[in-house]
Amino acid sequence: MTDGPQIETSPGAITRVPGFQAAGVACGLKESGQPDLALVVGDRPATAAAMFTTNAFRAAPVLYDIALLSRRRGSYARAVVVNAGNANACTGEQGVHDAEQMARLTESALNLPPDSVFVMSTGVIGRPMPMAKVETGIRAAAEALSPTGGADAARAIMTTDLVPKEAFAQIQTGGVTISVGGMAKGSGMIHPSLAPAAPRATMLSVVVTDAAVSADALNAALKRAVAASFNRITVDGDTSTNDTVLLLASGRAGNPLIGLDSKDYETFEAALTDVCTSLAKQIVRDGEGATRLVEILVRGAVNAAEAEQAAKTVATSPLVKTAIFGADPNWGRVLAAIGRSGVRVDPARVDLWLGDVQLVAGGEPLAFDVKAARSALKAPEVRFTADLGLGPGQATVWTCDLSYKYVEINAEYHT
């Protein structure tokens, strides 16, 4: 985590950014009758940057957004329409048509020019999008748009999420206050592997800012922020067909344009990273069935990529995750996961800690206070630190435990 501004997670983050309105309405896509369609709309054209899943089965809205990004340049983005309840994934040609139609309906309802709206969907895979309901929802959301509608929007994009995810930060640049506000959803099928114009599971996030930022600086900042946040979380190792992070910068704050070489670039990137990291950790904390947030820090790897690979292998190990759920200091499972991760390891150099309790030194087990270890595992936040003792590579990954509830949610979530 960078040393940035204070992050606020109170409701309505998106619409605390001046110039942005939002709404969340119910249009019948969720059988529960809960809100399932959100709009986020800016008061002027914004510069856009986005990252998408690397899953080969990219959902139709992902394909639509990638095409939109490639045919537009400069400031053109005015709104995002997001639905939950249907992912519009594996829906063939009809799905592609429906995603485009969602953009057209939104542009029409908001009286916006063509090619100014991004589309995101999450929910069941392989079902045709019920476009009549979607159309009703878009009209209702356009009517409901409000400068305090951020919390409604954050709630409408939830699927198996128990709580909405929001984060907000402000920074000063050039004597001007800049706001960055984001919302995200995601609880299962969470193992984002986002790349510029490439898609995966369903993690969706919309981040807006009133900063004036050049397109290349915006893309660079998003790429680095995502690498340190959304791409460092996993709930179940399953990367979705729909994952999307969209960042809109409206320029309304009137700051001197932030380019890659601006002195304010790093401040902006740090604030964006903090907002994304807060949202990413909120997703893991609300992972399907999660009872603990788990931080895996691997250091001393040959390089950062190997550190991340080892940490992700630990973070996706069902044996590690069930042991944490059971508050069992079964550290052998952590080492076994590192050992199978494919990274360079010298067993005789490996140290391991659970919180502040050292379990292994130089590959040899230490006598440790089992009660203290169990207590550390019962805390709401659990941290394992492995030092491979080989080099400067370091990475932190966040995950959650694996509980009965995870099985219940996913065995009883019927298509």
Place this chain on the structure above:
Amino acid sequence: MTDGPQIETSPGAITRVPGFQAAGVACGLKESGQPDLALVVGDRPATAAAMFTTNAFRAAPVLYDIALLSRRRGSYARAVVVNAGNANACTGEQGVHDAEQMARLTESALNLPPDSVFVMSTGVIGRPMPMAKVETGIRAAAEALSPTGGADAARAIMTTDLVPKEAFAQIQTGGVTISVGGMAKGSGMIHPSLAPAAPRATMLSVVVTDAAVSADALNAALKRAVAASFNRITVDGDTSTNDTVLLLASGRAGNPLIGLDSKDYETFEAALTDVCTSLAKQIVRDGEGATRLVEILVRGAVNAAEAEQAAKTVATSPLVKTAIFGADPNWGRVLAAIGRSGVRVDPARVDLWLGDVQLVAGGEPLAFDVKAARSALKAPEVRFTADLGLGPGQATVWTCDLSYKYVEINAEYHT
């Protein structure tokens, strides 16, 4: 599965091979008091071949066996000692010494020459081996050796297994009957990735035969048999520190020596593959918490390696495995797993079947009989077939579903 001899899974497979005796006794390594130490002993020196986990944290007995294999040539192997309850993994220098001591104690108890005994261990990681108990167990097992002790040995190597795994086959070669008998254990930490002299989870298997086979033919046959059997199963994706498959060929049958160029080589390899495949599928069927055996067949991949990679990604997906437990025909999760597997995929060419029910054709969802699909998912054996439509690559992988019981077993298995 090759067209081989009929496989029998009745008890006592190991000792149905003429010349082999076995025993299984309790020496207190398992808190439950269940049998936890097995011996398998041949009546003459056998040629040995073995494959071990690729986990970087190789357990001490794995390191011992690798060293033994590298310092001995020809026919020297007389026995295997296997204990359950303690994996002797991540136990440092003391563990290496203890594994060697297990071999020495066995040689002494059986009056065998040095360097004639292999060692295998499974159980908790990171605990020193209670050598006094082990010594008592080895002496008791040596006393209990019996030409009908195979079933006792198969039971003594179990950990979270609910049932023993045994397989037996006979073939005719050069007018002589050759027997191949094997036992295996494994239920969790099952994702073998075995390589010659390289180790992973705990899957242990001992296969014996009275065939006369040259060392190079024995190694080649084991490598191919393991590639098509143990290396094609997964329970939880976690590869152990102790996985070992050991094959002993005594030559007692008196057949003309089977070399790589013998006309009988393929018959022998097929019988060995069938025995290993039977044992591997028995492991998955008894996977921790499993209620179904699941077969994932990927064909039409660019090559066989990509087919295996795609099938293994599906087979380790928690979302796919929980959907099968819930008998939910949520095929989107299968495609999403293929899509994130990293293999080459053209979504518009993908077909998918559940049993005989086609769900997807050319990437487009088909209307299908949901009742028939649910029935197929409730059968004890479930089969998904994906055809990527790109090339000749094909692979079958076996896994099981992910149930509440899996979480219970692993959250409540305390170290």
